[in-house]
Amino acid sequence: MPELNLTQPQAISLLEFNGRIKRLLNDQSVSAVWVMAETSDVQIRRGHCYLELLQKDPNTGETLAKANAVIWSSRFQYLSYNFMQVTGQPFNSGMKVMVLVSANYHEQYGMKLVITDINPEFTLGDMARRRIEIIQRLTSEGIIDMNKELEWPEVPQRIAVISAQGAAGYGDFMNQLSNNPYGLKFYTALFSAMMQGPQTVPSVIAALEKIGANEDLFDCVVIIRGGGSTTDLNWFDDYMLAANVAQFPLPVIVGIGHERDVTVLDYVAAERVKTPTAAAELLIGKGSAALAHLTELTNDVVSIARDHISRSAEQLAYLSSAIPMTAHHLAERARMQLQQFMSNIPLHAKSRIDAEREKLGRTADRIKDATARAMLKEQMRLEAMNDKVQLLSPRNTLNRGYSLTLCNGKAVTDASQLKAGDVITSHFKTGHVQSTVK
Amino acid sequence: MEEELKQLTYSQAIAELEQIVQKMQSADCTIDNLSDYTARSLQLLKVCKSKLTETDEKLKKILAELDEEKQ
Numbered sequence: 001m002p003e004l005n006l007t008q009p010q011a012i013s014l015l016e017f018n019g020r021i022k023r024l025l026n027d028q029s030v031s032a033v034w035v036m037a038e039t040s041d042v043q044i045r046r047g048h049c050y051l052e053l054l055q056k057d058p059n060t061g062e063t064l065a066k067a068n069a070v071i072w073s074s075r076f077q078y079l080s081y082n083f084m085q086v087t088g089q090p091f092n093s094g095m096k097v098m099v100l101v102s103a104n105y106h107e108q109y110g111m112k113l114v115i116t117d118i119n120p121e122f123t124l125g126d127m128a129r130r131r132i133e134i135i136q137r138l139t140s141e142g143i144i145d146m147n148k149e150l151e152w153p154e155v156p157q158r159i160a161v162i163s164a165q166g167a168a169g170y171g172d173f174m175n176q177l178s179n180n181p182y183g184l185k186f187y188t189a190l191f192s193a194m195m196q197g198p199q200t201v202p203s204v205i206a207a208l209e210k211i212g213a214n215e216d217l218f219d220c221v222v223i224i225r226g227g228g229s230t231t232d233l234n235w236f237d238d239y240m241l242a243a244n245v246a247q248f249p250l251p252v253i254v255g256i257g258h259e260r261d262v263t264v265l266d267y268v269a270a271e272r273v274k275t276p277t278a279a280a281e282l283l284i285g286k287g288s289a290a291l292a293h294l295t296e297l298t299n300d301v302v303s304i305a306r307d308h309i310s311r312s313a314e315q316l317a318y319l320s321s322a323i324p325m326t327a328h329h330l331a332e333r334a335r336m337q338l339q340q341f342m343s344n345i346p347l348h349a350k351s352r353i354d355a356e357r358e359k360l361g362r363t364a365d366r367i368k369d370a371t372a373r374a375m376l377k378e379q380m381r382l383e384a385m386n387d388k389v390q391l392l393s394p395r396n397t398l399n400r401g402y403s404l405t406l407c408n409g410k411a412v413t414d415a416s417q418l419k420a421g422d423v424i425t426s427h428f429k430t431g432h433v434q435s436t437v438k
Numbered sequence: 439m440e441e442e443l444k445q446l447t448y449s450q451a452i453a454e455l456e457q458i459v460q461k462m463q464s465a466d467c468t469i470d471n472l473s474d475y476t477a478r479s480l481q482l483l484k485v486c487k488s489k490l491t492e493t494d495e496k497l498k499k500i501l502a503e504l505d506e507e508k509q
Contacts, residue, residue: 154449155490158501165507183491187498189505214504287490290452294486297455301479304462305472312469 018107030103032116037065042093047073049080049091053099053113069101069113079118086120087127089234098122127237134239134264143246147270150251155290156219156283158187160211160250162204165192169226169255169276176280184287189218195225195256200235205244215249222283223265224255224276236263245269255279398429443481448489455482 037053044050048070055065071079083091091097100117138144159177163170170190177186191207194200204223211221223245236256242264245252251270255278256263266272273279390396394404404427405412412418422437446454458479461467467475502508 154452157490158497185491185493187494187501189501190507191504192506210504217500217504291487291490293452294483294490297459297479298483300459301462301476301483304459304467305476308462308467308469308472 015107018105022105022107025103025105032100032102034098034119035101035113036096036098036122037067039091039095039097040093042091044076047076049073049076051093053097053101067113068111069099069115071115071118075116079115083118083120083123087124089123089127091118092234094234095123096126127234131237131262131264134237134242135267137239138242138246138264138268141243143243144268146246147248147252147268150249150270152251152270152286153219155287156251157185157287158217158219159189159283160214160218160221161188161190162193162207162211162221162223163190163225163276164195165190167195167225169224172226173222173224173255173276173280176277177283180280180284180287182284182288182291184284184291186283186287196235198235201238201241204241208244208248212249218250220251220253220270220283221248222253222255222276222279223269224279226256226276236265238264241265242268253279253282394427398427401429403428443485446482446485448486451482451485451489455479455486458482 035053037055040052040054042049042051051069051071053067053069054063056062057064080091083089089095098119099113099115100119101113101115104112104114106112135144161170161173163173174188177188180186191210193203193207195204208221211218245254245265246268252268253271253273254263254265254269255273255276256265271282273282398404406425406427407418407422412424418424418437420437423434424437425432425434443451458475462472462475462479
């Protein structure tokens with residue numbers, strides 16, 4: 001039988017021990033110290049904020065340190081408001097924070113770090129830094145502008161929508177599209193996804209994959225959320241999601257933030273807008289621009305056709321008016337020519353008459369001369385003839401001693417012509433005698 | 439003709455339209471081909487406008503099948 005050991009070590013109660021821990025922690029080195037950590041498992045209960053503070057190995061992601069923490073409700077109201085004002089985000093899990101902590105040990109509940117202040121600037125800087133890192137990576141991989149460089153279809157009408165089913169933002173978007181004042185028709189299909197919380201990235205990527213499988217049916221993708229005031233955009237600052245959007249084969253419009261909030265998606269999407277309504281307006285704008293262009297083209301066609309017709313009519317009118325004018329012009333020219341000829345006639349006539357008269361004068365002179373010459377010649381011929389006549393005249397013969405015998409008034413040249421009893425008359429130089437033939 | 443027009447996509451129709459308007463504005467356009475150009479361009483304009491403002495029931499049905507809200 002084992003011997004009962006009565007000399008047991010002195011022990012104290014747990015309460016007392018915890019009391020000692022509590023007293024040990026009552027030290028300046030663990031009181032009101034600014035600590036950098038990552039938030040996890042943030043829960044609000046009865047106004048108090050319970051969370052875990054973590055430190056992870058930046059390379060492996062392994063947890064290096066961990067502590068429970070609390071922000072009492074009296075302080076949390078102010079701190080959470082201030083945090084939201086500066087960062088635009090609610091105080092939540094997965095954030096890098098700089099918090100003012102004091103180690104607090106409660107005998108009953110154990111160790112807790114009590115947070116009395118938060119430096120939101122640190123978180124803001126970290127968010128920006130994280131965003132910058134993602135953007136740098138997308139840039140170095142050469143994919144950051146790929147979606148922006150896609151060519152938009154003439155009019156995007158077939159739209160794949162990624163949004164939370166039943167979300168106010170989705171409703172706004174659909175209303176805006178279907179009630180557009182231009183009568184433009186849009187065709188939408190909703191691919192629902194979680195738009196906040198840890199499932200945001202995988203569910204949006206899954207929706208993109210579904211759309212990608214039906215790429216030919218759509219002109220563009222619209223990723224929208226909104227309507228609520230508590231926007232938690234942190235979920236969208238994710239490399240995988242941004243890389244998916246950047247390399248998506250259709251142009252993506254994101255409308256997930258507010259004016260002040262920018263996520264990595266805003267840097268990679270083809271178009272970024274502030275709200276779902278603005279996303280609808282963007283699409284309506286593209287459609288109405290196309291309609292305006294059509295109206296412009298209609299006017300162009302009509303005015304060109306009208307111009308052509310009026311130009312042709314003008315040409316025709318010109319030609320038809322030119323014909324009589326040309327005819328008139330020709331007639332006038334002919335008339336003037338005629339007039340000129342007419343006025344020249346007397347002049348020509350006079351000179352012609354003068355010339356003729358002169359010619360006539362010359363001819364008359366020539367006639368006169370010729371006549372005189374002919375007269376003279378004739379006179380001379382007459383004179384010669386006269387001389388000849390004179391020489392040959394019977395009288396002259398009679399004078400030379402010849403006589404002329406006539407019988408019945410005819411000269412007798414042959415005596416045989418005479419018969420007895422004929423009375424003949426003989427003429428001499430002077431006087432005549434009658435004789436009777438025997 | 440009607441069938442051929444229906445087969446055109448908006449992009450094809452608007453591209454042809456722009457080309458015709460350009461031809462109409464050029465010196466080559468005569469009163470003889472003006473009427474053909476005008477008729478064709480007005481047909482194309484009608485096609486384009488109807489594609490923007492008239493519901494394509496077939497397309498609507500196909501997309502409704504993908505719409506998770508309507509499934």
